[in-house]
Amino acid sequence: MLDYLLSRELSADGTPTQYDIAVGAMGKSSDFNEITDSAVRVQMSRLRKALSDYYLLHAPQDGLYIHIRVGEYRLRSASLEVAYPDLAAAKQAKTEPSTLLTESNSSQTETEPTETLRIIPRPIKDDVRRDEPTWNKSLLVLSRLKLPAVVLLALLTGWWLINKSMDVTQTSRAGLSVPYVAANLDFSELQGSDTQHAYLEARLSSDVRTLLQKSLISRYSHGELDREADYFLLIDLTQSQDGQYGAEVVLSDKQNRVITERTLRSEYAASDLLDALQDEITSVISPAGHITRDLAKNLTSEPENDFECFLAVETSRAQGDMGDQLVDRCIEEYPDGEFTPYIRIRRAFVMAQTATMSGQYLSPSDPAWLEVSSVLEQHPDNAYANALAAKFLIASGKCSQAAGFAREGFSRGRTYPALELAVIVDAYGCDEVSSLRSFWADRIARITAANRDPHPLLEAYILIGVILSDQEEALDRDRSALFAVEPEGALGPLLRALRAASSGVATQGDIQDIQERLPSLIFSPQTRSELMMELREKNPSNSRPTNTF
Helix, strand or coil, X not given: CHHHHHHHHHHCCCCCCHHHHHHHCCCCCCCCCCCCCCHHHHHHHHHHHHHHHHHHHCCCCCCCXXXXXXXXXXXXXXXXXXXXXXXXXXXXXXXXXXXXXXXXXXXXXXXXXCXXXXXXXXXXXXXXXXXXXXXXXXXHHHHHCXXXXXXXXXXXXXXXXXXXXXXXXXXXXXXXXXXXXXXXXXXXXXXXXXXXXXXXHHHXXXXXXXXXXXXXXXXXXXXXXXXXXCEEEXXXXXXXXXXXXXXXXXXXXXXXXXXXXXXXXXXXXXHHHHHHHHHHHHHHHCCCCHHHHHHHCCCCCCCCCHHHHHHHHHXXXXXXXXXXXXXXXXXXXXXXXXXXXXXXXXXXXXXXXXXXXXXXXXXXXXXXXXXXXXXXXXXXXXXXXXXXXXXXXXXCXXXXXXXXXXXXXXXXXXXXXXXXXXXXXHHCCCHHXXXXXXXXXXXXXXXXXXXXXXXXXXXXXXXXXXXXXXXXXXXXXXXXXXXXXXXCCCCHHHHHHHHHHHCXXXXXHHHHHHHHHHHHCCCCHHHHHHHHHHHHHHCCCCCCCCCCC
């Protein structure tokens, strides 16, 4: 989006509209409607935040800061005080009184700076402090002291270790930030129709860019060989002799360490391959996907910022943990954080789980419902809030009203598989929208295929989904190794029971375990009853009907 706005400014084509940005920068179709689709406004808000975050660490050499005024869609440049007054105030508060006095006196004679356009350099991950002596300069100074070589080497080594330690400390204090992901698409192995391949290249390039931009845990990094990217996503397309398509998908970090890799056999038509790759990419960039799992390894018990809070909460929720101590602390410490609204919805989800597990009926006066309403009032396009609102309405028997919230919940694209399944499985018991079941069954099958090693929460929703949609065959032989691993954590007992039920070997105890734990995932009593009936039909020899819900 920044590239697009820059090109518009340089070409003097005038201020772009939301429609221009949607079609020209975000790959939206020509029927884009800015009234019903808030995608441009959401991404523009994220871009403003990204620019502010960048300038928090990097000052431009010419003193001019790129900024985008709220309600406007063009690049401007101005002094820090004009472009980012809050940031300027924060920096001024940290300066010494004498410096403040000098700056205040000199600013009285300055006029309002003229706004001009400057190209923004890409953020540098490991900036060298300007007051640091260079290695060569330090070596020269020390050598003039005519110290013995051993002493000189010891001093140099100690100096290097001290500075290295300072760098590590400074990096850890800054906390993790949303990583940049560069995509490299390789079409060199394809043969045959150039037209077909051009279509594949155009569509896949657009899909990858859109998914990376819409994900909460990634920033799109321009350039296939971008050295500043934190992760690299390689998609190598393959083709069989009969013209079918496949792909190799590899995610690696800047140290060339492979995080995950997956092979799609060459058995897809072009359009089917694009759908499959969308789901594969989603498994990488979802809030609890492979990138989050890798980032979570660097988290401490005390998150440094709201993004680290988000990672910690998503990691905990993916394991089925209903604890809210971390959630409450993060909301208290970062009330205005970009990711705090999502953390608030996680708190609301836990509230709802606690209520439904105790047999309570969710109503608009419940704390969970009020929390969702509050977030939606401030952030009407929040995906988590819309999805949870849809679940609440479905649980209340208002499936038709829930449809709009569900659609808005998925407006970012398919970057929330667990969230999508959470709504789908709840909606399965809705009679008025039963015509959507074939579509839901397709989504369940595709999400199942793309997530061979899902986190516990996603696995629970996958197992529930395949049972409800009568698609146990989707749990193919590749799942045998996963099912052989004993599930642990809060969801362990439920996963063991669901695995047995999906294989038709559930015992009465398994069925009872599912019945007791199901309200924590499915809020609709009607859907829970339908699932229990399906389970008894699929496991007739080991289970007996009992009173339910």
